[in-house]
Amino acid sequence: MNGKIYPIGIQNFEKIREDGYFYVDKTAWIYQLVKTGSYYFLSRPRRFGKSLLISTLEAYFQGKKELFEGLAMEKLEKDWIKYPILHIDLNTQKYDTPESLEDKLNGVLYEWECLYGTSPAEKSLAMRFEGIIERACRKEGQRVVILVDEYDKPMLQAIGNEELQKSFRETLKSFYGALKSKDGYIKFGMLTGVTKFGKVSVFSDLNNLDDISMRKEYIEVCGISEQELHDNLEQELHEFANAQNITYEEICHKLKMYYDGYHFTYNTVGIYNPFSLLNAFKYKEFSSYWFETGTPTYLVTLLRLHHYDLEQMAHEETTADVLNSIDSASTNPIPVIYQSGYLTIKGYDNRFGTYRLGFPNREVEEGFIRFLLPFYANNIDRVETNFEIQKFVREIEAGDYDSFFRRLKSFFADTPYELARDLELHYQNVLFIIFKLVGFYVKAEYHTSEGRIDLVLQTDEFIYIMEFKLNGTAEEALQQINDKHYTQPFETDKRKLFKIGVNFSAKSRNIEKWIVE
Template identity: 60%
Template structure:
């Protein structure tokens, strides 16, 4: 595939076009290898992914829940593992020449409940122990950050290649403890030290991407890791996650026609309603509109409009904040925040 929006184009003006094979919508599918092997539709983002991997090393990305962050990390993992066959027919197949396999450390913090006790410490210990089985452990590595540093160094030394580090939902332990200042402070200090290992082991790292729901600032958990490049409002990567209208035309033309037929609407009316209901995301000023993929795919699959993201993706922390701080909701709809304000926000500073 060519950059986003190019590739196969369906003609939306011919509702009686012969229907092709049933499309498999990747609803809830977060593993790139499974998605490709099982024949689910994949909106090709690999041209942007190749650019990302080729032009930098340390990145941060903030996007809402149910927006494809985990799938993005899984795609990067497959790419850096050198799994060329999974990219057959995609832009990456032609763009990448070497297909080198790198050692990969993938930390997923989305699996546990961090509201009680030392669950975060237990999670980090479990993951580090798994990595240490592969790359060993040295005496004197007592803290999580020391163990992480050691794993990174030994992984690079044993394989002869620098390490790729992927972190999913970096902020979940902090979001889940918004009502517990002491526990959140403990989580913050632990993660600050842990993530700081990335900077100290720079010579051994090929690529790192940390993702989450919230925007990081210049202090808090990333104060020791000040070399991250923030992709969240970068013009080049607005549609790295999510689906654009151009991609709807390229990949889901038959789906639009089928939805229009079920609802008794014209194709144009259906597109307008999709735009009104799900195209509410802009990740830079005057940027392109990006559709929520979870809502869009559910609509195509169920052939009816619904509040799919709100039902399953609404951040609990947001609801709790609204309840705790007595926000006047009508006033919030009139608030305008500039890009400079958003870029200066630190969600977890003390």
């Protein structure tokens, strides 16, 4: 029996410590935060430990010294002062009307007013918040600590609804404005969220907020680093390897490939997704744990809304300014996808100040692409995706290219008209998704240039070289394979080689013909 109890889905520091759950010590970073600044903002993907960070700060500011026994904080902190704490968690509500946010804030303020009193002059939410901060400080004789968990939940739920987002933005902007107007009564403030909405929006008045999301010294404040993995779970790594019937080296490599790879700025250690990692240790199984806890459909809405070329996603380039802020009116889906944890920083070009992005790991890449398929291929649902890909892979491995293309044809059968307007992009996106998914099981290389696609698929027995044309002919596509000597790298290969020319017709909105040589 494994000795450790993993705190899956438990975000309360006190519960984790009192009930003996496994905990990776983050308290040295918390001490550093508290002693070197007073207002912070941190963005991290969902299930990355933000709520636990807020809960740990809360226990610290409540002076609960006994919870920190044996942790770094025990040696660092000498004073253990108890402060009044105003903790807001915006995670728990559905925000679909302007009133839904006001009701939530009103409920929070009412609770605090029961503790610290009210003033009839305070009419608006922001004025009530200001009054509470001041009274709490006077009553307790200590300045106030303000902790906000998932500050951006209302804004995220309103993506695509400009009017609602504007309403939420104005409400939150004046509400959080109290942090600035009552600065003298505040000891410390921390706001966390998945995304950072642009400077012009919610935080425009809070120019004293230190955004540590991309700061090197705080990269490890959430999530688990390679070092922490080995420091805390060494014995369990051996047990996991035994359960999987593979070597210690193999289990380390596989965990890294599946769950590591988050880089929140350049030249820093990779961070493992804590939710997936702990689940994998608990069940001694590899699975898409993080992915299956709910991928936001707003990401797909954004990609389709902006006619995004999916092939570009794995090597997108951008600047820190773009990554750091989401403007609700922006036409670029990349910042939201990056901040939501589906892309991460892969490289940095110092000369131009640009970041290169890509998928962090196999769990996210495979999960995300699989998630996309039903949205792009109309006649397939999420349950079927797996089976369809299995069938594709089996047909490729059996050399049965006719069945393969008939199945591919069915994916384009009901191309919705709004996608058909940009047919070339739509057909490229669907092909990209399918070949990417097939590529997790067979070797696939995918090249595209000016709307043409050539593809190489390799199995143990076969090599397929395919060229796709839009509104040309299958014969032309095949001719191109021969003219450009695409088969050259495989001339000495013993495997059976197929050259396949495919034409796609805009009129029928589908594959019109394929020929094989």
